[in-house]
Amino acid sequence: MPALTRLALERPRTVVAIWLVLAAAAVPLMLHLPGALKAGGFENPRGESVKAQHVLERTFHEAPQELQVVLHTAAGDVTHAVGRAAALAKNFPHVASVEDYRQNPRWLSADRHTTFLRLGFRADPTTVQNLIGDLRHRMTAGLGDQGVEAHVTGAQALDYDLSVQSEQDAGTAEMIAFPLLVIVLLLVFRSVAAMLVPVVLAGMALVCAMAIGYLVARVSDVSILFNNAVSIIGLAVAVDYSLFIIRRHREELAGGKDTITALNTAMRTAGHAVLFSGLAVVAALLALLIPRLMVFTSIALAGIIVTLVALAMSMTLLPAVLCLMGRRIDWLPIRIRRTRGGTGRAPFTALLARLHRRPVPLLLALAVMFALMAWPIGWIRLQAPVASPEILPPDADSRQGVALLQEALEPRDLFPLQVVLTTPRQNGPAPLVESVRAVMDQAGTSGRVVSSQSVTRIGLPSVALDAAVGGDTAALPAEARAAFAQLWSENAGRYVTRVVIVPAEGPDSDLTHDLVRDLRDRLPTAVRPGVSVQVTGATAQGVDYDDVLVGSMPAILGAAALITLVLLASAFRSWLLPLPALVLNATVVAASLGLLTLISQKWLGQRIDSTTPALVFAVMFGLSMDYLVIMISRMREVYLVRRNHVEAIDVGMRRTAALVNSAALIMVAVFVSFLAAKISVVQQLGLGLAIAVVLDALIVRLLVMPAMLHLFGPRIWGRVSPASPASFNGGLQEETPQSSSP
Structure with missing residues (x-):
């Protein structure tokens, strides 16, 4: 047991007082956070x-x-x-x-x-x-x-409104999530006191995390989406961690243990699992730092900070509060009428046990099902919104401005593409002029351009153009001279010119994105040797942002998997057990993204934002470890005492299945609350995470994982040392459902 947890049990009043002081000091810092956050961050500064x-x-x-x-x-x-x-x-x-x-x-x-x-x-x-x-x-x-x-x-106004609306959506989601959490926790604990503890701790965790976020924002750029990430991740982990520990504590109390003994057992078992679950969440979120984009870095920091705060509270404040409350944790019980005999779950449990004992056909059937759910990923088109008013609500100021321009003027001129060409001055201007003509030809033959402008299209005769690019512009009319100066110049010993291209569709369309990629593929070979060519503009910035995310995905996946593998191997003292765990997590994420693509892209006609897959993976990869660690820890606990592989799986499942379903229900309540958002990107994240939680809790943890454990056999537990049954007596004394606290 960590030293801080022992201190919490020895001096609970002191620990509670310290946390209350910290929370009180955090409130004014939290209130200053919105003014310290920055909008934007949806661009690749190295693109x-x-x-x-x-x-x-x-x-x-x-x-x-x-x-x-x-x-x-x-x-x-x-x-x-x-x-x-x-x-x-x-x-x-x-x-x-x-x-x-x-x-x-x-x-x-x-x-x-x-x-x-x-x-x-x-x-x-x-x-x-x-x-x-x-x-x-x-x-x-x-x-x-x-x-x-x-x-x-304009582009920055649209991004600003997107960020502001995201913050408002987070506040709306919290207003929906907290009442849902209260209802779910009342159903799980059937006690007002037991319900209040996780809700209060979750609120304190959010306050402290936002206060720390303000301190970070004082020394570094932090995106306005920091608040969204703190809410969506913090509510899930803080409540779940409290749920796991309180549930085990009440179970030990129901078994006749005194408060301190029950807490010691709960913290040694469920607390140990929570600690490694939290570290797994942190490990997965650390991978989001790899792209080095402000939005991703801010979301990663938000998740890491709030998870560490929730862990610190779970290891110190929660046991201190439970110690002071004693059996008052069951204060104001809620009586729910049960079916006669209380054996309603027995047939379902028996059915699961029979399925688990036939792992090969069960796993094959589930593998086909998950493959079908993941299949739509092949249709996915990742694209971050670029100067796109449609993703904003109709009352957004920037969207109303674009709507007026679309009705009365030609808004495509506001977001042109620009091809920038440069060459060393010693090469002379001729190669650059020839390259400009080549760019104009490529743009004209693309079929996706309505107009283009360059030094070759401002109406200058060949002789006048040659003189102008050579530096003699005195003879040009004033209007032509001004137009030429906007398209051709010199800088740092290089000739610089540009070609302004107006695409046939808006900056956020698939056609314009494809045009950027096509120009970047074709122009380097079309221009003359010694001429460098680059494409810029709002759409090009979006393409660069998408590319860096897609390119970073293998590193994100690999880093999260490697760190988590090491953590799980350390937690379970087995290298064999973490491997199927990683496969299961990857399967859940793939299936959830496939269903999200089917729902959002195919049925609702929404593009999948390029940020969504990485966020769903990192957040879900970490959070799903909660279920894995809590269930496997309980099974291993049984195996250490009884050395019976089948019994360890059955007893562990019986003791944790309802707990995992309760935790999943809490996460779904949090994630579903974000469907009330007015921005499709936030809706996609909430929907993707909710789907992933349901698949993970109801299918993977109840069916796939136990079947895989049966298939692997006892070797899955690795090398275990002899354990004294007395050391785990509190967790194994009772095996019937009636012994567990509701």
Whole structure:
């Protein structure tokens, strides 16, 4: 038993007091967390698109980020408000440029009811997103008396609204989850006191984890999705860990043990299993640090922090509270009428036992079933949302802005692709001009482009173009000179030019994503030797984000599996047992992703977000270890005393099946609450995890795992040392269901 647990049992009042002080100190830090978190993080800072964007910023002195302020009036001429809006924008922090219809007449609708301003910002995406709320307030307050509605949209505004809505969805999910947890725990424990302990501990764990998150956010960028991850992971692990320990403690009390003896047994058995389960969760979440993306790093940190806090509470605060409560843990019991004789589960238990003793046909049938469930993974198309208004609720400001542009103007121009070409100055400009023509040819033959612009398409005769790329632009008309300066320049001893491509569909469409990949495949061989080519733009950034996630998946899977393998081998003192455990977990994740693809992508017409598979794997891979460890630990406990493999499986199943189902019901309640989210990405995560929990608890742990244990035989337990029956007497004295606490 850990030293801290012994201390909790020896000085329970001191331990409870320490935790109450810590929780009280954490509250003000938690309240400051939302202001310290940052929106965004859905881009790969090492991707091709970001590098190309930096080249454009250095060469053409462009603002790295843009927003559009859409102005609309239902009646009358909107242009009377443009001057006022431009003045408000110019004085806003980090704004480097403001353009409107006076420089670009196409930005004014034919009926003059709708227009927009393009604001350039010299700041990183996170800084721009954190300014959006203030910008909206300034525009609304400054233009409201002129009868003009203003909406702020653009790639960063869409990402900002996505993050804000995600945070609101997390709050809604918590409001749904806590009442569900109360109901489920009342059904499981049938005692108000026993129900309150896990709920209060879970609330304290969330408060402490968010306070730690605030401290982390002071020294590093942390995504606004940190709150979502703390809620969805923290509620599940904190309640489950309390459930396992309290259930075993009450079982020992029901067997006639005194409070301290019952707690010692509960912490030595269930507490030991909880400790390794928590470490397995942490190990799986550590793998999410591999992609080095802010969103993934933030989610991983959230899960790791809240799991470690829940573990610390389970090892110290929980035993201290149980010690002080004693038999008052059964205070305010809820009487539920039972069937006569209380043997309703016996036929089902007997049926399971008969199935387990025929492992080969059972495993073959279940393998076919899981293969069918996982089959739709072959149809999956992973894609992170890119400047996509459809995933936001209709009342989102950025979505309303895009809707107005779609009705009155051509919004595709807002998110073009840009092909950036460079070559050393000593090569001369000719190879670069020839490469531009090759890029234009490739774009024109793709069938997915409506327009493109380059130095070869601004109407300059060949002689004038040759002179201009050579540095002689004095003879060009002012308009042509300005257009040329936006497309061709020199920087750091290199000629730099760009080709601006407007795709036939929006930035979030499959067609535009395919266009980016196609250009990146074909252009390097189409341009002249010595010319480098890169593709950037909102869609290209999304492609880079998707690619780094997909490319990191083998490393994520391998790291989580390896660390968990070592932990389980240490916990069970057997290298054979962890191997089928890993296979089972991988099977559950594959089946859940297959069903998620079938439901979301095929039936509901939603793309599977590229973040979802990795998150479902990491979170479920860790959480499913709870069931594995608690069941195998109980079986091994029986085997150490009785040295009968079949009896160990039967008794262990009888003692833990209801407990695992209760824990699974709690997790499903938490995950299903996230289906109330308004964002499809959050819904997908909640649905995927809920499916995985149901499959894991009802099929894998009740059918597949016992059958595999029968198939492997006693060697699955590895080398075991002789154990004294007395040391496990508390767990084995009673074997009938009536002996267990409800």
